[in-house]
Amino acid sequence: MTALQLCLVFSSALFCVGLVGALARSNTILVLLGIELMLNAANINFIAFWRFSPSPAPATGVMFVIFSIAVAAAEAAVGLALVIAVYRHQKNIRLQEANRLKG
Amino acid sequence: MNAVLIVIALVTLGAAAVAMTLRNLIHSALLLIASWAGVAAFYLWAGAEFVAFAEILVYVGAVSMVVLFAVLLTRRSRADLTVTPDSAGRAISGFIAGGAVCGVLVGAIVATPMGVGSSPTPTVTVKQIGVQLMGTHAASLLIVGVLLTVALLGAIVIASADRTDDSEDTP
């Protein structure tokens, strides 16, 4: 297995850990963290492809990751604000109970 | 070289996997911070210094703080501690879905012949990143800036929805 393949396997494993967490847990914060993990896995892919690409000069992978981190930070901020809003509304943060459109 | 990568990957994956199974939210948040640090270590290994430090600064420094804040502000109820049959079923289906995705992805990666390019680590200086950000990617930089501002404002508005007199600073 080449180093690139190792990196990709690492990234897909991390993606799946995040996916399982997001699907299986009922705690909203953990679901959000699972999504963050999936974003990180995508970033790992960008860096891996930039690192092992035949001509890495343009640094596009790095650019992509920088923007991705910025978007992920925005996502975390909004997501956790939503969590707090949900908590204020129903006094817990269980995902299954946040099923009312009106309240 | 590969051994370092494997160690980093195992630490990161282990921390993330344990974090996703723990009941104690603070522990899982702290373990996730460890796994983000592992991702940053991977960036360092790959020669992307700037991204590694940015990852630490953003994830370990900022996102983790917001997560911990959210955990502390939302008290857990008794219902969260008991495993309902519904959530066990969801966990099993989640595992099946995740395992399937993992299998497909790993299978695809192993089966695909990858042409490996330059083996020496490519270097990208901060200056190059700056020039590219301000040059070719200037438009996306602006958009990201607007996005971040809007997200910050939106987060404040959402988090302090029913408090009109005093705006709270929860980004």
Add this chain to the structure above:
Amino acid sequence: MLGSGLIQGLAVTAKNLVGSFHDPARYTNVEYPEVKTKLPEAYRNFPFLVTESASDPMGTLRCVACQICEKECPPQCIYIEKSKDKKPDATGKMQLFPAVFDIDTSVCMSCQICVEVCPFDAIKMDQVFEVATTSRFEALLLNRNQLAKPNTYYHSIHPTEAAEVDGRLAAERKAAEEKAKAAAAAKAAAAAAPKSATAAASATPPSTTPTPKPPAAPSAEAPKPPTPAA
């Protein structure tokens, strides 16, 4: 403008920092166990017994074991036992003396009432404040040996008050001596008179025994009121 108050505050602390090195008015500390500041003269706590001489404290106690202080003490921390025999006091008159004189300093509240009621200026307020001990009961119960301190010590801690007391005592002593002398002269005159030998013999005992005492007691009470003020 925001920040001007901050700069003022910084200036104050800087002045203190610099001033503490050269300005004795700012820096008034002494290194306590080695160096002790002189306590103010009016400072007082815990009574002690005045003795006339430092070399023989037990022989020259002013206390005559009259037990007034024991009766007056509000927390009842004084315990006195009178002696069986008498011994001469400073003026040479035979007096009782305290065989036991204990003060429980764990009870004493330094109220100074014992000092005010003492007709003999025998108990005065001390200036001790380092009364920490390693044992709760024995060490805080002071006996007469520990309580006895010479008159010179009294002078060193409360100079003006001690001078006043000494002056008064000297005056009394002088008056007593003069009276004794007068009495002796009268006696001599009476003895010289041949007739009234029997009358003098019956008159002298009442006149000789009270001579030292009666002047001491009223005159000790008369100048007493100024002492608390001193």
Add this chain to the structure above:
Amino acid sequence: MIAAATTDAFLERAPVLLRDAVTGFLPEPWRTLVNALIAVGLILGIFGTLFAFITLAERKILGRVQNRPGPNRAPIPFINKRFFGLSQPFADGVKSLTKEDIVPRDADKVLHYLAPVALLAFSILTFAVIPYGRNLVPVELDAAVLYFFAAGAATELAVFMAGWASRNKYSLLAAMRALAQLISYELPLLLSWVPVVLIAGTLSTTAIVDAQAGWKFGFIPHWHVFTPWGFAGFVIFMVAALAESNRSPFDTPEAESELIAGHLTEYSGFKYALFFMAEYFGMLALSGMAITLFLGGWRSPLPFLEFIPSYLWFGGKLLALIFGFIWIRATFPRLRIDQLTRFAWKFLVPLALINLGNTIVWSLMSNSSALMQLARWPVCAAIILVPFVVLGRKLSAGVAPRIYRYA
């Protein structure tokens, strides 16, 4: 290089020469390793000693400010001379080492143990990129400033760990406060040095120091602090650094009048000493970074003073800033937590953003005629001073100066 003559001065090269003399005979891969180990050992040794004596100096200065002598009794062992209590830090060290280490029964044992270790580790990490002298920078990194603040950002996490793991309500409150404080002050801290990066055009600490070389008119050094934007940035940086290192008047996480000792409540013995050490290391590192970014790094303030070796200049500036920290601690009362966050969000962040724009104006005007060169001073000073006054008015609006009627 500026002043090539002094570069070759013996004292200037002495540390490197000494190191090469020790490790010169080693083969190449080992030599680099041993050199790195020597650098680590030197940093730990020097800053450890500095920490010990700064604690003493702090207590002495605080004492003098309050008109008392401070600790002066600990004798030097065996000779029994006091020497102004110079051995006090060692007595403290022995005391904290021999004290009982108490872990609360309900505490999260692992995190409780990990918190001081993590805190100290992260604060030591920040020392790696500070240029201590002309040739003395432990690790040359392209993104050194970013590295510094990334490592520094993790310290507050350790404070949170300590507070949460202690299972004590005061500690938990301290943890919350620490998080709120970090989120609030991280922003002005980061924004305050962005102008420096903008002007110097680099994130490398050595290059930033090089950008401050030379003198205007032969006596005004080209340090960033001597420009309007640099001065404003320096002040914002130092205020945010006070908050980041949990120093008074921003020490709300360990406010002893409200929270016993905050996150330190359940710590004793050596772990407590580690927290203390990390706090001082953080303070030293932030001061070192402030020197690098704004105060010309290891450069001497006047040309004829260049014969003094660069590392001594760095040390002198470091001690001066530390004295400033202590002086501020001796002067100002602690802020309330709401005042603290309001100060950050409504005053420091807008000011830092305006300062960023100010820097852009400064650098745009620098390329034009001599008249513009002269005009940019009042213009840039006004750009930062007017918002300062206006924001200051708004911040202190409704807060009348208190009249102490019975004082």
